[in-house]
Amino acid sequence: MDDAHRGSGPRAGTAGDAGDRGTLRAAFGGLTTRGRSFLAAGVAAAGCAYVLGQADLLLVGLLLAVLPLVCVGALHRTRYRVAGTRRLSPSRVPAGSEARVHLRVDNTSRLPSGLLMLQDRVPYVLGPRPRFVLDRMEPGGRREVSYRVRSDLRGRYPLGPLQLRLADPFGMCELTRSFSAHDTLVVVPRTQALPPLRLTGAASGYGDGRQRSLAQAGEDDVLPRGYRHGDDLRRVHWRSTARHGELMVRREEQPQRARASVLLDTRRSAFRGAGPDAAFEWAVAAAASALAHLVERGFAVRLLTDEGGAAPGDGGDGFTGSAHGSAEAAGPMLDALAVVEHSDASGLSGAHDVLRGGHEGLLLAFFGDLDEEQVATAAAMRRRSGAAVAFVLDGEAWAPGAGSTPSVPFGERLRLLREEGWTAVPVPPGADLAQVWQRAGQPGDTQPAGGGAATGFSGGWS
Structure with a gap:
């Protein structure tokens, strides 16, 4: 849904002597180069006329000096009201996609406006600051302009305040007025369409796969x-x-929604490197794609980090409450991923505490480097969930020489996770998420040691 804000710029004059004096000083400070030149030329001509005794030159000097002063006074005393509206389309975009910002300016006063120069404040990462020149607006008139913004980096970016620069007809003076309203553009991680997979032992979506008491009743x-x-x-x-x-x-059978938890490891010590191509950014984008994929298939989904729950769910327990696979249901979780940063946590205890409540269905995890203690915590989380799949990133392969050597070699991490019942999938540097996702459904080295048939992938998520 598009966001719209409306604000009115302050009038040129304010009530009270102190306010008038402050605004008048601002008006004199708004003299343009032309206005200052006219004023200086007028003063110089008047001085020369006094020295030379030329009355005609004195009149010219007075005219040159008075004209910018009259423009300042007229602009200062003009009673105008201008309303501005900003609308984002859309207000949430994936990284690398464009959003359009629509600006509308209305002259709500009974007097025509002069030339207006419109400027909107945007962060440099979204592009250059947009500027527009608006013609004279009649009373009740309206002008609409638009510009585009784009960012390759996820985050929340403020837009505004909108600024209007007012000028007199002769270009002698300019005043700047700012609106108070702001907007926020949310740039979420870029998601990727994932192929359908089915996890044996976990429900495939809304009303499917779970044991229902009525279906088993005699x-x-x-x-x-x-x-x-x-x-x-x-x-x-x-x-x-x-x-x-x-x-x-x-009675009609009442379907139960399948549940899934997506765990994103955000520990600073688990990832190396920085930038859009770093391992951590890959994990964030992968978690966003997994969330969107599960929500579209009717799962009740929640987002976890190593510190615990990362986004409040509309179901009251951290899970999304929409039962129709709406893309809007993933919105709060994508918003949380748009601003997620590295944590200073040393382990995964926060996520384990959330999962301690009991069987919570499917668990998808995106792990960085793990040591023995963290593998043990992951094993405890596995016992609290249904089927569990871990996508494991090797920090040493993603950023060679960027940090200390992990205490547990990468191959040993995969083996330990599989022994504890995880379906562990290695993620090489720059891996395509769809291909890695498909590897989770292939038998072989991704299957956990012992009981692989109980937790492996087969069939298709639908």
């Missing part, structure tokens, strides 16, 4: 209800009908 355990107009007669439960003396039908 003939004597069916919970009937009274017949309603439009019910299918094939659902009539005759034994309950005979018992109650009225038509009874089997």
